[in-house]
Amino acid sequence: MIAVITSIVLSFYIWTNTARYQAGRNIDVTTTDTDKNKIPIDQVISPTQVIWQDGTDQRLIYNNEENISMSIQKVMKDWNISEPKEVFKKDGARYQRIIQQDNAIQLVYPTAISVKTLGYLLDSTDLRRAKDYSFDRIIFTLKNKKDNYIYLANDSNYAVYRAKVKDAVSEPILKLARKTNVDLKVRLNLLKHGVFTFYTEPIKMKTYSYVMSGKKDSEYTTALFDSNSDDLVTSQNENIYTYNYGETKRLISDHNKGELTFYDYTDTSVPKDRLSFFQRGYNKAVNLQNSVSNLRLYNADWGEKELTYREYVEGFPIFKKSQFGSIRIKFSRNGTTEYFLNKVLEVPVPSDQSATTLQSTTSILKGIEKAGYSPNDIQDIQIGYQWESEADNEDVIDLTPTYYIKIDGHWKTYSDWSNESAEEE
Known part of the structure; x- marks a missing residue:
């Protein structure tokens, strides 16, 4: 009788509140060995260069013990980024000033991605709903408290878009930038076919x-x-x-x-x-x-x-x-x-x-x-x-x-x- 009563009570809870049991079952289904081995999409589609202008020089930085670009991208997931708006386009001189500005970090992608793709990678609802501009670079200043924006720059048409940011602080980014064991002086130059990274001196x-x-x-x-x-x-x-x-x-x-x-x-x-x-x-x-x-x-x-x-x-x-x-x-x-x-x-x-x-x-x-x-x-x-x-x-x-x-x-x-x-x- 006790067993029967217990069974009826448990059945009642399962029938009336299946969510908790289904949630547990779904976790088991989705966490397969195959999924564990897959490279996450935000690692495959990620910046491969970090360029830091520290107020004196522009330098390409890297840390072989910690992927700086991936770590910065992870920090950005906590930022509240609004919908980007176009600032200008097809202005090479102005574009060059933007990408060479002082006290700024650039995350450089090997190829152009889109705003909605960035929204998907950062899990940002506002970006996923935004107009789908293409860009190669994400730029943000580190010491200008009045500049509460990130800039998205497109090397193909020299367009720049900016999006207002809340809940962002520069110290975690600076901390990552200082943890480098590859530090190469560079200059970003515009040639006929786009923006190229020039190494200004011999590099080892x-x-x-x-x-x-x-x-x-x-x-x-x-x-x-x-x-x-x-x-x-x-x-x-x-x-x-x-x-x-x-x-x-x-x-x-x-x-x-x-x-x-x-x-x-x-x-x-x-x-x-x-x-x-x-x-x-x-x-x-x-x-x-x-x-x-x-x-x-x-x-x-x-x-x-x-x-x-x-x-x-x-x-x-x-x-x-x-x-x-x-x-x-x-x-x-x-x-x-x-x-x-x-x-x-x-x-x-x-x-x-x-x-x-x-x-x-x-x-x-x-x-x-x-x-x-x-x-x-x-x-x-x-x-x-x-x-x-x-x-x-x-x-x-x-x-x-x-x-x-x-x-x-x-x-x-x-x-x-x-x-x-x-x-x-």
């Missing part, structure tokens, strides 16, 4: 070595086709393998280059807004490589509906032996196409290489002009890490810093364009 950078890992084709077909292997039709042409699942999906694997291309002809919807564009790209990227913690969104082409991701070391991009970085995703009415490499950096190992000292950016530009190119030909210039396999062990990758320059749509090292070394003599 570490070299790194990593153990590389890859997957078998069968691991990708299992994840991408979500079907029984008996349904796949496999063909081979020398070292290029093709896997077809009916007429809806295809995977091509080039074993010589370690490059794969996946076609999904069933995914014919094209993102209608920038936030869904970034969200869908993120989901596809982490589905391909869900454990690559240093993967970052590198370039977003809204017109072509194309996203490119690269791996990063110490805030600098890694350039592999492909023109598309680590992952490239393209949406179209005919289906999505995903390009990716079967090469992932897993474990850092001690490097026997000494640090590399690179020339100033001005010296590099002089070398480019000497090789017959005009500064107006340069679409982009940045320091990145060159990926090279060790001669005696192909599973170990050496990463050496150098200048990368984009001309005519192609990224090449400074030495490839000029036949000279980017290193300081």
Whole structure:
């Protein structure tokens, strides 16, 4: 009788108040091992450079023990940021003054993102409801108490938007800025194709070595086709393998280059807004490589509906032996196409290489002009890490810093364009 009565009482509470039981059950369902391994979206879509103007110099700062840009972004989640308003656009001189102002911090994204995307990353209702401007930089002053704004700056059209901020204090940001072990003097200059970070003096950078890992084709077909292997039709042409699942999906694997291309002809919807564009790209990227913690969104082409991701070391991009970085995703009415490499950096190992000292950016530009190119030909210039396999062990990758320059749509090292070394003599 006691057991029966107890059962009836418990049943009554469950029937009349299911919320507490459902909440507990939902936690168990959503916290899967797969989700735990996924890189969070605010890490993949995040600033890769922090530039601090301390009242004297403009410097690019980094801390290899704590990701400063991620930490600042975390601080910003506690700020109350209102809807941004346009201040001006298409004014290069005024734009340059904004990005070079004293006592300011800049968070610099590798590519333009949008206001609603920032609102999603910061969990800000006001930003998610705002007009969806695009921007590359977030700028805020640190010592001007009258300037209660953050500024969003767009390098493509020299537009600046500002949003009023409440509940923001500068001390946590300054504390993070002072915790640096990479501190490089820079100047932001406007050239024909946009804003470039100039290193005003020779800089010394570490070299790194990593153990590389890859997957078998069968691991990708299992994840991408979500079907029984008996349904796949496999063909081979020398070292290029093709896997077809009916007429809806295809995977091509080039074993010589370690490059794969996946076609999904069933995914014919094209993102209608920038936030869904970034969200869908993120989901596809982490589905391909869900454990690559240093993967970052590198370039977003809204017109072509194309996203490119690269791996990063110490805030600098890694350039592999492909023109598309680590992952490239393209949406179209005919289906999505995903390009990716079967090469992932897993474990850092001690490097026997000494640090590399690179020339100033001005010296590099002089070398480019000497090789017959005009500064107006340069679409982009940045320091990145060159990926090279060790001669005696192909599973170990050496990463050496150098200048990368984009001309005519192609990224090449400074030495490839000029036949000279980017290193300081």
